[in-house]
Each structure stands twice: as structure tokens, then as C-alpha cells.
Amino acid sequence: MPQSEPTPIRRPRADRARQVADVLRHQIHAGGYAGGLPGEQDLAAEFFVSRNTIREALATLKNEGLIERGPKVGTHVAVRKYDHGLDRLVGLQETFKDYGEVHNQVRTVAHLAAPPAVARRLRLQPGESVVFVERLRYVSDLPLSLDQTYLAPDIGAEVLRHPLEHNDVFSLIEQVSGQRLGSATLALEAVSADPHSAATLQVPTGAALLMLERLTSLDDGRPVDLEYIRMRGDRITMRGSLIRSIP
């Protein structure tokens, strides 16, 4: 057998179902099925698989909370997912201005002694005071993310003079510092929700969260904002682009 024409291995149905589910997931996020998904038979024809495989793929998407299925009513998209850009440094409110109103429930505002690891990243002395803010963020009344923010003391004190309920911290930092933000380093992980975070975000314990750690600097290079952001995995997609070579 020439290597260029392999015979397909007989694959378990679960593999084929995953393959179908991934393509459907993409189409759902892209807004492709606003009026409901096609019937099982049509999907089976579209994907060249059996109806049982389609059923298994749809069961996976239903378990993820992405679609609703019912006899007679058919299959519908249950959750609107929001795109968050990975190409530019923007706050949630800037990002979602076309989706709906962002509002923040401020759960904690405190002056804390910075733990050494926080102090180091914000270039402070260990134990030096930082401003800590915890917010639960909503878009159109749906809880989206739980944000813990550590701010450099001078910037933080000024930021707290402004209402946090309807402002991005990013825009407040720029306002009080008189500088543009410069850049940020970020780390993205998938974590399972601990019971308390799950309850706060209104998801089941263990639900998949997208965890973003982001250290943001002013235009002059000084790091002023360290954030730990837990985003609901079922509500947010991070989107960006990459190039092969460094320009």
C-alpha cells in the first residue's frame, strides 16, 4: 500500500462523533444555526456519518450546555458565546460593547499587604500596600467572569475614587495615570471550578473555566495591574491570530 493512499482505519463511533461535534461547535459559535440546527438525517448526510454518530455528537454538545434538544421542538442553540480578542489589549467593556451592557458587582475592595510574589511582579517591596479588588462581571445580566485585581498603590488609590460598577479598570488606569497602557503578558489555562468559584459564577462545581493571568504595564513600562480572571468556559472564546515569523 503506497503511503499516500492509506486505508481508513475502522474508527470507534466516539471518535467520529467528536469530530462532528467539533465542527458543529465552531459553526454554532460562528452564529451559523441561529434558527436551529438541521435534523439528524440532514446532518448525517452533511457529515457522511450515521444518524447514531450525529446523535452522539449532539449529546456531547448538549452536555456542554451549548444546545437544547427536545422532541418536536428540534435542536436549538442554548448559549450565546462571546468572543474576546487575543490580538489587542482591551478591557471587557471595550470588547463587549456590541454585545450588551457590562456591569460589575464589586465583591471586595481592600488595601492589602502585598504577598512577596505579587510585590515582585508589581516591583514593590514585600508587604507594601496594594489595592485589591474582586469583581464579578456580567454581560447583559449573565455572569461571565470573576476578576481578582492587584493594583500598584498610587494608581489603585486613584482608581478607587471612581465607580467600578460600570467602568473597565483599564480605562480608569489610563484616566488617572494620564498615560496609555503599554503592554501586558498573559497566561491562559483551563481549570476546573472549585466549589466556591463555581457557586459565584453560577456553574456546576468542576465546570471548565478559562483562567487568565495578566500583568499589565503603563506605556512607560511600569507594571501596575496584576489580574487573575476566571472566565466561564461556556460563555467565552478567546480569538486571535499568529504569524509564523517574528516580523
Added chain:
Amino acid sequence: MPQSEPTPIRRPRADRARQVADVLRHQIHAGGYAGGLPGEQDLAAEFFVSRNTIREALATLKNEGLIERGPKVGTHVAVRKYDHGLDRLVGLQETFKDYGEVHNQVRTVAHLAAPPAVARRLRLQPGESVVFVERLRYVSDLPLSLDQTYLAPDIGAEVLRHPLEHNDVFSLIEQVSGQRLGSATLALEAVSADPHSAATLQVPTGAALLMLERLTSLDDGRPVDLEYIRMRGDRITMRGSLIRSIP
């Protein structure tokens, strides 16, 4: 009360524990505790919290599989987490060349009729043949990701002439096309592992996975490689940087 000096709200211990866990998680990933974590009392002093709060934070990290704890032996880092760059378009083997050997278990190689959604993204006719490859990817014998790859037919046929076990598809595409890759669009989500994917990746059902969908184009702009990559949440961190303004 002036807004700049808020009185800390009395916070539930779970909130403080989450806060500690997030900072510790960062330090663990940064390689800060290779010789083991400090004792509870030292951590309590470092974070200005009670030992009970430290215990709750460590319990969270233990549940995530990140640390191991035992009487007498103390607290140790259980899992080495790998950094995957978000700043440049690179394959897994290029990325992890300093961490250990990448090898791929090829689970499926097939010529498939492209479902319409796949065809559209690869700019093919619906039903036109595509090359489909499913690989389970290991770094140093630890399963890391489950990759489903759809390749444009001409590129795919040539790629299949080469062994896939020890090569990145990216480098093979460049080799057979005689072109550099240009750019890719990507979407990152957190999803819970379905039972079959979980078993394949050797994680519990429902474990948090980082799901990457990536469409990669040749330097001439033609999209040739559509991938759906499920990464173990406990093994991979995506890292990058962002700037505030488009340059």
C-alpha cells in the same frame, strides 16, 4: 469614609483561599518551588492569612492535581506544566524542544469527504476529499494533547508520505509545499472532557481541557491546515503578550 481608603469588607475564607491559591499556582508554574513548598506557617506569614486559609488554598491546588501533600513529606509540586507560546506560530515539537521528546501516536489517517463547514474554511467544494489525521501527542511519554487535523488534499497527500510520529505537521507542510507558513487564526476555549476524550488523554471525565481551533495558511494566503486540539488543562499554559494599540 473617603472613597480612597475603603474599609476591607469581611471576606469569606473561601475568597481569601482562592486569592492565595492563584498566586501559589503562578509561582509553581514559574518553577518557584522545585524543592517543595514552604510549610503552612511560613505561607500564612507570607500571605498575611490564617493557617486554615492556607490549608484551603493548598486543598484547591491538590484537587487540581498540581501538588501532592503528605504527613512528614510536606507539600511538593506534582505536575510539570509546559508553556506554549501565543506570540508566534510554532508546532508542538518546536515549542517543546527544550522540555523533552515529542512523539505522536497516529490514531487515524483517512481521506474524507469534507463536511461543508470544513470545506468552506479550507476553500474547497463540499464533499471534496480532505486528509484527516488524528494524533495523540506526548511529551516525554506524558499524553499532552489530542489533535484532529484536516489538510488540503494536495498538501495532505504529500504530508502523508512522511512519518508523522516524530514530525510536526507544520514543518512537513513547509517541506512539501516549499513555502513558509504565513499566519493562523485561532480560538481558545475551556471545555470539559467528554468520556472518550478523557480516556484517551488519561484524565477523569469532565476534566478541564484547553481547546484550540486553529486555521493555518501558507505564506501565499491559502488555508491548508484546520486543527482541533484538545490540550490537558493540567499540563499546558498558553503564554503571550499583548499591546494596547495596533502598531
